[in-house]
Amino acid sequence: MDKLEILEGRKQQVYEKTKEAEAFDIKCETTSLSGSVSQRACVFCGSRVVLYPVADALHLVHGPIGCAAYTWDIRGALSSGPELHRLSFSTDLKEMDVIYGGEKKLLASIIELVDQYSPKAAFIYSTCIIGLIGDDIDAVCKKAAKETGIPVLPVHSEGFKGTKKDGYKAACDALMKIVGTGSIEGISKYSINILGEFNLAGEAWIIKDYYEQMGIEVVSTMTGDGRIDDICRSHGASLNIVQCSGSMIRQAKMMEEKYGIPYLRVSYFGIEDMSKALYDVAKHFSDNPAILDAAKKLVSREVSELYPQLLKFRNALSGKKAAIYVGGAFKAFSLIKALASIGVDVVMAGSQTGNSDDYAGLKEMCDEGTVIVDDSNPVELSKFILEKEADLLIGGVKERPIAYKLGVGFCDHNHERKIPLAGFVGMLNFAKEVYQSVMSPVWQFAPRKGGFS
């Protein structure tokens, strides 16, 4: 195959760390280049992933059938109770609705579904076409709220109006409409909201359990195993801790502005970051030394249990090379550290939606020769994987077959994972999964390892 050229319009979004290129500023936070086969989705996707785990809300997608069909039960965001979020609802607009408007159909749909499922609130997502035909979904939602007696929250997520990040914003704006409407009576002084944690494979439960062991009350998780009532009273918490900062930092900032709640950015992946996430919160509540004591005890117990088990994987994986391509860049930091702890070097780090601070951080952290890339695509990803001779790719569903086709191991760090990768136990799972994929004997048949193609 001829040598791959990076598309002209994308050259500013790819950076290889070398001495000469120190001054390079990566271009990011732009819309994807037309025809580039971006791995990104759209504004709607951003809103949908953030709000999806709210389990006792109705999620109604206003538009033609596709957007609802493709997001039906799409994430492994678990619920300890109601599972309304796992159903798919659409106004399923047809030609006539597009011509004459979909407002009536939307109102009837909301009322009918609320009657049938008795949700605590309803999120109404507008899709591309709603932005064109001019349905006034705010007005319909207002009317529906009056009719049904529950909050009916418009989510302005028309696919083409920005990037996935704008969808995050629209989701946070919708959540902010109910934050502050619940009673905050009886909430402890030592209390937090866990933001940007979506309870994939039950990860929010692991994290919540750690904080509870430290004597901290968790008022709400947004949005993993989320409940409307908890979100309504989340303004009663003393501190917000924000993971996946790309999606919910806005929520934290708005809550800080409106309710004076400070926030901390954290990550739960890897020993180092997980421990820091606990210690930082303990330090915030420094007037209660028991919390820090409990955190120390917890971390020491978990780490002493985990460490010897990790050694085995570290020995086997030492010197292997990984490529990382994730949604939000913040996760990449943790992954680099987590991989280092099992002896794996990172040769490529990229994200769909990182900002310039994120990429500056990555540049700081990465070794020389590491490729840093924003909003990449299959052709580029495969080029970097092969050029850098990666043994492992970490990404989501869309990246998986790229790795497997090329005979490279893969770890799903996205929506579809069924095994928790967060927390101390998650680090062990992560090491196991990396080990199982990288060390599998099946790669001996891959063409790049001399197999038959």
Place this chain on the structure above:
Amino acid sequence: MAVRPKKRRVLMKTAKTATQNACKLCNPLGACLAFKGIERCVPFLHGSQGCATYIRRYFIGHFKEPVDIASSNFNEDTAVFGGSHNLKLGLQNVTRQYKPEIIGIATTCLSETIGDDVDMILRGYTCTAGLDQPSPLMIHASTPSYHGSHIDGFHAAMRATVEKLAEGGPKQNLLNLFPNMVSPSDLRHMKEILKDFNIPYVMLPDYSETLDGGPWEEYHRIPKGGTPLNAICKTGRAAGSIEFTSILPAEKSPAGYLDEKFGVPRYQRCLPIGIRQSDGLFALLEKLSEAPMPEKYADERRRLVDAYADGHKYVFGKKAIVYGEEDLVIAITGFLREIGIIPVLCASGGKSRLMKKRLAELVPDLDGLGIKVRDGVDFVDIEEEVKTLKPDLLIGNSKGFTMSRKNSIPFIRIGFPIHDRFGGQRLHHLGYRGTQELFDRIVNTIIEYRQNSSPVGYTYM
């Protein structure tokens, strides 16, 4: 929070308004799948980035293969001022990065609604500027997702393809096959049959390799395989076209176009599932090739008849609910009637309005047998029927799993998508061989259910 008012001011219709757990996908998905079956073709969605990404993700879940679909990536300006610029830029970039021979453009609800006239934009447009390669051919299918469902997009893409490429001329010893939306394994089987009959053929689409291929040493921007462009050009000179559908009207069908424009006779056949429908296909092939059915297939038929006998008692009188694309449901229903299973509900999210009629032609006593036919339904409708019909089996794609689990009904996965089992792309449905696999799976599913639910722990079943 407001208290729920006792009396509604908004009057509710009795019929269901919203679609809940849809039993269909959107129009552009079908078009992308069909375009993946053309050699050196890149599917291109003219619309938002999300459409391409969601559809890619959906295909990857089923086929476990890279599926690159480009997008013109609309933004607000594009929506206001038209998509011409983005479309051209996108086509340039795809050409540069993928070097395709063909770009299959499908228009989403967004570009359709703003009224982009893609054919006009493309007229006289070549995207060779500054490139050292020829401009790819552009095929455009109109696939707004507010119209029809994924299967309509599939057929629309193939219709647009032959409209663009098929050429007339003296008739050749050549058969066209439009196989409908079936698995790569089915496509391979069809090619094998035609080869064994020594019939020169063009099968369109053919994603048997592009979506179920081998390992790569380097990234294949366009996986090998697919129906070659020059072969598609020849479809206008074929001696006939077979299309596996019983609901597609001539004006929407690629075979219908070839018939009308070039006088290529169109043979419409139900998907060949079951002995009768497979017999019908082989008889037609015997007639068109003027050669007898190869012994290999007669053997497959014999084994299938024998298997029907061996397994008949396990399946007789069992009640099944079948759902999926209308053509698939029709064919499966015919097969189930051959083995004594009563398809108590034949359901589809599609709505050609022909399903019931076609089923009645295939199964003489629909009403007498208590076979319900419903089109335009979603999974909530189907699940309601489950409660009253109490079927012994559910037959359809992965979307029925929750319903099967909740109601403890054994579940046979067929069709698309299969995203909760391994090897969906290799599931086989067509011909005697495909029917054999289906029959084995049905019998074994029933046996497994009986074995597991018996307290005895039988080791012989």
